[in-house]
Amino acid sequence: MLTPPKRVRLRIVDSEAVRPHEVADPGRERRIEARLRSDGVLRDPLMVGSVPDIDGYVLLDGTNRRRALAAIGLRWALVQILDYADAHAVELRTWCHAAGRPLVEVVREAHTIPDIDITALHPLEASDALREPATLAVLLDHRQRFALRRTAMHCTPRPEQLRRLVDLYEDGMVREDCQLDEVEERAATAPAQLGGDRCLIAFPPFSRSQVLSMAMEEVLIPAGITRHVVTGGRALRVNVPLNLLSSERNLDEANLALETHLATLQPRSYQEPTVLYDS
Known part of the structure; x- marks a missing residue:
């Protein structure tokens, strides 16, 4: 109309x-x-x-x-x-990434990211993990869930860790619009909707002040994580x-x-x- x-x-x-x-x-x-x-x-x-x-x-x-x-x-x-x-x-949201790789491969290679601990999550824990300040991302499919958390003595900046993570699966990646409380449901339906053995990568939300700081300090995150809706x-x-x-x-x-x-x-x-x- x-x-x-x-x-x-x-x-x-x-x-x-x-x-x-x-x-x-x-x-x-x-x-x-x-x-x-x-x-x-x-x-x-x-x-x-x-x-x-x-x-x-x-x-x-x-x-x-x-x-x-x-x-x-x-x-x-x-x-x-x-x-x-x-x-x-303008509303600030966060994209999820549907990676064109199996979860086990992405998790295995994510161990190469410095200053990161990887732990398995129980069902329904993904959204809680995404609300934790230390969480870098949650990786999941329809069977398993893993949290990538920054270590207490982390020296590697978060933007660099994010770039290292996205580099693992960027080829063939599809952006997905999903809310924190929907990520496990979306991970369960991603293979049927998008085809192939895909996993979902979800990120904690950024704040406007964080986006502003990254821009002013020229510390850049991968494209396709923040989503600004006018x-x-x-x-x-x-x-x-x-x-x-x-x-x-x-x-x-x-x-x-x-x-x-x-x-x-x-x-x-x-x-x-x-x-x-x-x-």
Whole structure:
């Protein structure tokens, strides 16, 4: 159903002012770069958050688009700006990962991650383990569950441990939207829904302050763990010509050109959930 368009704040900003909190995916970055060169437009803006008393923006979604723009020599980026201090503007969730590998293989190789203890869990303990501060992740399938907990004398930073873990299964991984209390149920149905001998990796939720700290300190976690959901409307298919993002003009001129471009469009909002099949 079509509804009147919601107000969104779109600006062209210097990419250097946009601070990522995730590691880029080189494969996706290359595909986006090829699409940019072919289409000559940036279809969707990066999603960024503003925080009082913090210079620049926290990059909430669009790490690969930001790097792809830089790879083709564009310094400016189109962004949708959200108030990251307002829980009503953007909701922070956590993805689960459905790995295309058997649980026993991932658990065996997870022993190579430094400063980690791996313990078996009883049925229904997964959600409790995910609420413990020391838990890095819970690995499970329809038969078994294991908690990866950081040791008391841990020296290895959590983001590095997460990167080491995701590296074990990233090829063929599928993101799953699941809540803490649903992970055991989702693990039981993952093989039937997604095919193959898959296991589920669930992560404790991050806070906004943790995301902000990672961005400011440039300590990056793997892509696809944090999930930011815009409650007031996500801007898509803006299709900004790439020449608007060239640093040959100043930002004021670029944003005036953006306003002219936006005036030619007819934005619309949909109440229905959206399913996207491209990457």
